[in-house]
Amino acid sequence: MSYKKVQRMTGAMRINHWVVAISMIVAIVTGLYIGHPYYQSFIADPAVDKYVMAWNRLAHLIVAIIFDVSSIVVAYLYFFSRFEKPYKKLIPTFTNIKEFFDVLVNLITLNRVKKFDSSHADSFNAIFFFVFHMLLVWMLLTGLQMYVHGLASGMSSIGEWWPAMLHLATDWTVTVTGGTFMDVRISHHYTMYAIIAWIMFHVYYQVWRTIFWKEGDINIVVGGNKFIEE
Amino acid sequence: MIEKREALAKMFSAKGSKINTNRGAEYYDSLMETMKKRLNELEQTAAASKMSITSVLEAEGLDRRDFMKWASAACAALMLPASFTPLIAQAAELMNRVPVIWIELQDCAGNSEAILRSDAPTIDELILETISLEFNETLMAAAGHQAEEHLEEAMHTFKGKYLCVVEGSIPLGMDGLYGTIGAKAETFKDHLLRVAKDSAAVVAVGTCATFGGVPAASPNPTGAVGVQDVVKGKAIINIPACPANPANITGTILHFVLTGQVPELDHLNRPKFAFGYRIHDNCERRAHFDAGEFVEEWGDKGAQNNFCLYKMGCKGPMTFNNCSIVRYNSGTNWPIGAGHGCIGCSEPQFWDKYAQERPMADTHFKAPGGGVEKTVDEFGLGLLTAAGIGIGIHAAASVLAGKKEGDE
Numbered sequence: 310m311s312y313k314k315v316q317r318m319t320g321a322m323r324i325n326h327w328v329v330a331i332s333m334i335v336a337i338v339t340g341l342y343i344g345h346p347y348y349q350s351f352i353a354d355p356a357v358d359k360y361v362m363a364w365n366r367l368a369h370l371i372v373a374i375i376f377d378v379s380s381i382v383v384a385y386l387y388f389f390s391r392f393e394k395p396y397k398k399l400i401p402t403f404t405n406i407k408e409f410f411d412v413l414v415n416l417i418t419l420n421r422v423k424k425f426d427s428s429h430a431d432s433f434n435a436i437f438f439f440v441f442h443m444l445l446v447w448m449l450l451t452g453l454q455m456y457v458h459g460l461a462s463g464m465s466s467i468g469e470w471w472p473a474m475l476h477l478a479t480d481w482t483v484t485v486t487g488g489t490f491m492d493v494r495i496s497h498h499y500t501m502y503a504i505i506a507w508i509m510f511h512v513y514y515q516v517w518r519t520i521f522w523k524e525g526d527i528n529i530v531v532g533g534n535k536f537i538e539e
Numbered sequence: 540m541i542e543k544r545e546a547l548a549k550m551f552s553a554k555g556s557k558i559n560t561n562r563g564a565e566y567y568d569s570l571m572e573t574m575k576k577r578l579n580e581l582e583q584t585a586a587a588s589k590m591s592i593t594s595v596l597e598a599e600g601l602d603r604r605d606f607m608k609w610a611s612a613a614c615a616a617l618m619l620p621a622s623f624t625p626l627i628a629q630a631a632e633l634m635n636r637v638p639v640i641w642i643e644l645q646d647c648a649g650n651s652e653a654i655l656r657s658d659a660p661t662i663d664e665l666i667l668e669t670i671s672l673e674f675n676e677t678l679m680a681a682a683g684h685q686a687e688e689h690l691e692e693a694m695h696t697f698k699g700k701y702l703c704v705v706e707g708s709i710p711l712g713m714d715g716l717y718g719t720i721g722a723k724a725e726t727f728k729d730h731l732l733r734v735a736k737d738s739a740a741v742v743a744v745g746t747c748a749t750f751g752g753v754p755a756a757s758p759n760p761t762g763a764v765g766v767q768d769v770v771k772g773k774a775i776i777n778i779p780a781c782p783a784n785p786a787n788i789t790g791t792i793l794h795f796v797l798t799g800q801v802p803e804l805d806h807l808n809r810p811k812f813a814f815g816y817r818i819h820d821n822c823e824r825r826a827h828f829d830a831g832e833f834v835e836e837w838g839d840k841g842a843q844n845n846f847c848l849y850k851m852g853c854k855g856p857m858t859f860n861n862c863s864i865v866r867y868n869s870g871t872n873w874p875i876g877a878g879h880g881c882i883g884c885s886e887p888q889f890w891d892k893y894a895q896e897r898p899m900a901d902t903h904f905k906a907p908g909g910g911v912e913k914t915v916d917e918f919g920l921g922l923l924t925a926a927g928i929g930i931g932i933h934a935a936a937s938v939l940a941g942k943k944e945g946d947e
């Protein structure tokens with residue numbers, strides 16, 4: 310029995326993965342503080358030294374921007390990646406639908422019926438990640454909608470186009486979530502939990518694959534490769 | 540169907556809350572011309588009310604200087620250059636030329652109270668006294684058939700010219716029978732439609748009239764809605780808040796006197812001069828918010844030191860209104876100044892979604908899909924627990940299945 314090494318993620322893709330992962334943790338930790346400040350700052354300090362909420366918000370907004378940029382890169386790669394174009398796995402063709410269910414059935418039957426090619430990213434994986442990217446886009450839109458409330462004057466340090474564009478791009482989230490600014494916040498908060506649940510499943514599934522497929526899947530995100538039986 | 544289409548159209552045409560405070564000399568020059576012309580015209584017409592601002596001010600012991608001070612403040616509030624101050628003063632003097640019909644629907648009369656019952660009325664409030672209130676159910680002496688006749692007469696005389704001010708929500712449940720008025724039991728809805736029809740513009744005052752307010756809170760037994768859900772095809776100005784700030788009512792009417800038009804409105808039809816800015820951005824406790832200094836409990840050390848009220852449920856960060864700048868009762872104080880968080884009373888659905896003494900993350904909202912009220916965090920933790928249990932079962936089953944296979 311011999312194994313062949315296959316590349317699954319390029320260096321850039323892996324860096325992107327870990328940047329997103331770290332940003333995610335920072336966003337959750339700071340976001341929970343913004344939603345409900347869960348620790349107290351030291352009362353003895355004058356306000357100018359501590360600035361706790363402001364720092365939390367700064368960190369939250371900075372990782373949000375990193376997210377946004379990474380999302381734009383990922384969206385671009387969906388269509389134009391030279392390595393692997395994920396959108397091809399999202400189109401509901403017969404092969405893709407079959408592959409999706411083959412992988413799903415194998416997961417549910419605890420790895421009893423592994424009848425698909427596991428050397429490349431499969432349709433199940435593609436759809437799973439697509440859901441994640443959609444959740445991120447939703448966070449981006451609702452987040453920017455809340456952010457633009459602070460720019461009521463219509464001005465910003467980078468020009469008037471910025472708040473104007475944000476209104477244009479995100480005002481509809483108010484209507485869609487229920488008509489008030491509060492609904493946007495509630496939705497942003499709920500979606501965070503959906504994303505945490507997604508992460509839990511994602512980590513579990515990668516470990517599970519590594520153990521049961523016996524192809525070294527966990528190395529995809531570290532070294533970029535996995536192994537396929539020949 | 541039509542409602543859905545409207546909602547959809549609104550979704551893509553939502554006006555931003557951008558406020559333009561400097562539109563250039565050309566704009567203001569032409570605006571001044573329009574206003575001068577309009578005021579001249581108004582001056583020619585007969586005063587509809589015998590009250591004049593000069594006599595009212597005199598009675599209160601206020602002099603011309605106080606009045607001019609007020610005029611320059613009002614000018615700033617309306618976001619006009621200082622050169623407009625004399626026009627504002629003139630407009631205030633001509634306020635008694637604009638007939639107003641004020642109708643009272645499903646509400647507590649709190650807005651009327653806010654204007655009329657202060658023991659030291661501000662000039663804003665005094666000016667409202669001089670407007671020609673042709674009809675006001677709460678104030679007028681007439682009753683019954685006499686009152687109805689009076690309304691008919693006012694509507695007829697000032698057809699197309701009067702401002703229709705509405706206070707209170709409109710119950711639509713049970714064919715509107717939750718609220719009727721007059722000997723013929725005219726429903727509030729019909730009453731409103733009749734009066735609004737021949738008006739120059741409709742001004743919805745207070746949150747009940749604008750968005751349904753407290754009567755429309757869940758479960759909304761009377762099917763209460765705001766004026767804009769009933770009256771269509773009319774200029775509607777919403778002045779929400781509970782109660783609406785008299786300064787904003789005066790400002791809106793002033794604007795109408797000056798230009799004959801409604802002021803610039805935001806996506807909820809609220810005048811931008813009053814509802815363009817967020818409470819949180821002009822709050823005196825904002826430094827404590829940024830510092831993470833919060834009141835944790837009523838009356839604690841933080842409360843004594845005027846810390847931020849966010850953790851006591853302040854909704855300033857999601858509420859647009861000018862209370863933090865204009866304040867109430869002659870600028871004496873306002874809720875946050877007095878130590879209670881903002882309850883978002885100028886936003887739609889405020890009673891269900893804003894008015895809680897907890898931050899958003901700890902508030903009991905209806906969970907998605909209805910059912911028991913939960914906080915967002917409770918719901919989220921439930922979701923995560925479910926996900927954890929699912930993963931645990933799958934992991935355990937996988938291990939067991941793997942073992943069995945190994946045994947075979």
Ligand code: SF4
Pocket residue numbers: 818819820822823824825826828846847848849853854855856875880881
């Ligand atoms: S008291 Fe309310 S409006 Fe003021 S800074 Fe705190 S959260 Fe913002």
